[in-house]
Amino acid sequence: MIKKRILVTGGAGFLGSHLCDRLVREGNDVICVDNLFTGSKDNIRHLLENPYFEFIRHDVIMPIYVECDQIYNLACPASPIQYQRDPIYTTKTSMYGAMNALGLAKRTGARILQASTSEIYGDPEISPQVESYRGRVNTIGPRACYDEGKRVAETLFFDYHRQHNVDIKVMRIFNTYGPNMDIGDGRVVSNFIVQALKGEDVTIYGDGSQTRSFCYVDDLIDGMIRLMNSRDGFTGPVNIGNPGEFTIRQLAEKVIELIGSKSRIIYQELPKDDPVQRKPDITLAREELGWEPTIQLEEGLKKTITYFEALLKEKGEL
Numbered sequence: 001m002i003k004k005r006i007l008v009t010g011g012a013g014f015l016g017s018h019l020c021d022r023l024v025r026e027g028n029d030v031i032c033v034d035n036l037f038t039g040s041k042d043n044i045r046h047l048l049e050n051p052y053f054e055f056i057r058h059d060v061i062m063p064i065y066v067e068c069d070q071i072y073n074l075a076c077p078a079s080p081i082q083y084q085r086d087p088i089y090t091t092k093t094s095m096y097g098a099m100n101a102l103g104l105a106k107r108t109g110a111r112i113l114q115a116s117t118s119e120i121y122g123d124p125e126i127s128p129q130v131e132s133y134r135g136r137v138n139t140i141g142p143r144a145c146y147d148e149g150k151r152v153a154e155t156l157f158f159d160y161h162r163q164h165n166v167d168i169k170v171m172r173i174f175n176t177y178g179p180n181m182d183i184g185d186g187r188v189v190s191n192f193i194v195q196a197l198k199g200e201d202v203t204i205y206g207d208g209s210q211t212r213s214f215c216y217v218d219d220l221i222d223g224m225i226r227l228m229n230s231r232d233g234f235t236g237p238v239n240i241g242n243p244g245e246f247t248i249r250q251l252a253e254k255v256i257e258l259i260g261s262k263s264r265i266i267y268q269e270l271p272k273d274d275p276v277q278r279k280p281d282i283t284l285a286r287e288e289l290g291w292e293p294t295i296q297l298e299e300g301l302k303k304t305i306t307y308f309e310a311l312l313k314e315k316g317e318l
């Protein structure tokens with residue numbers, strides 16, 4: 001097999017570290033570019049000694065010149081708490097990061113995949129969300145730095161494709177969870193698991209009736225690699241996520257039950273513009289990629305609980 005040289009931006013983050021793992025394991029030569037804004041060297045520590053894995057500490061806002069055959073563009077904080085910490089920087093990361101990665105793809109002829117998001121649908125009026133739905137984003141709200149940054153990135157991808165014939169793949173990722181999420185990441189699955197393990201109050205924002213669809217990371221990475229290697233001319237955008245839909249209250253109850261935790265549920269203020277519902281229509285992924293998720297919520301939560309339990313014990317917090 002000829003080794004492919006693959007660039008992964010955001011490779012030290014939650015999804016990126018799983019992707020680097022898979023790509024190295026499958027015999028590729030992987031370059032991970034990350035400035036560790038939300039990612040961590042701990043996620044890729046086991047790869048650092050491998051001669052077919054290179055870590056470059058670099059901010060994707062700045063140009064980068066390397067040679068490669070494929071680019072996965074994942075660099076961008078994904079948790080609302082993290083991306084709202086420095087919203088202007090979030091938009092710069094999405095926009096300049098995409099432009100530099102596309103410039104690199106244009107120069108090298110590499111195929112390039114964008115980690116886009118269900119957030120481009122905003123607070124959707126239709127459910128499930130299908131790729132042709134154009135979304136309902138508040139352009140001036142606190143989530144806009146992320147949502148609009150990701151939307152302009154999609155625009156850049158399609159313009160580089162039309163104008164410069166860049167070989168693009170655009171993936172709209174729905175809420176994904178699993179090992180390697182940062183303990184302090186702030187997203188709902190890691191928050192609830194860590195709170196329930198420690199016996200602390202489980203914090204539901206709003207009344208918990210809002211819904212999300214949760215995909216386990218292994219399924220997601222499988223879909224991502226399938227999309228990258230899909231037929232010539234298939235650009236997407238394509239939804240990748242698990243169509244199983246749960247209210248946030250159901251998620252809290254499930255986590256508490258699986259852990260056997262004594263934690264209480266408490267209700268806190270709902271953040272502004274928090275989407276009411278989210279559920280992917282994955283017909284296109286099924287047809288084009290032969291992909292659908294195989295790991296259902298309870299099984300995925302158990303694996304994630306095992307990970308956080310070990311991590312908290314290692315840190316002496318359990």
Ligand code: NAD
Pocket residue numbers: 009010011012013014015016033034035036037038039040058059060061073074075076077078079093097115116117118172173174175176177182
């Ligand atoms: P994450 O925060 O764990 O990972 C993002 C990585 O990007 C981190 O390692 C971070 O340090 C790096 N990064 C951020 N800004 C950077 C910059 N300017 N230069 C270089 N590196 C930078 O988040 P994640 O969940 O792994 O998400 C990865 C990608 O997938 C993101 O683009 C995100 O928008 C997208 N996505 C994720 C989900 C999900 O549920 N996990 C859903 C939709 C989309």
Ligand code: UDP
Pocket residue numbers: 062063064065066099100101102103104105106107
């Ligand atoms: N770029 C990069 N690496 C490369 C090629 C380009 O980071 O290997 C950057 C380049 O600095 C530019 C951006 O990608 O800012 C877009 O490149 P493009 O060629 O489209 O733009 P131009 O250089 O024509 O403005």
Ligand code: UDP
Pocket residue numbers: 079080175186187188189191192203204205206210212248270271274275
């Ligand atoms: N949420 C919650 N408690 C938490 C963290 C999040 O109730 O401790 C809610 C949040 O308000 C949203 C849902 O869980 O309705 C998913 O939030 P997350 O930050 O994981 O991702 P989002 O889908 O909003 O980008």
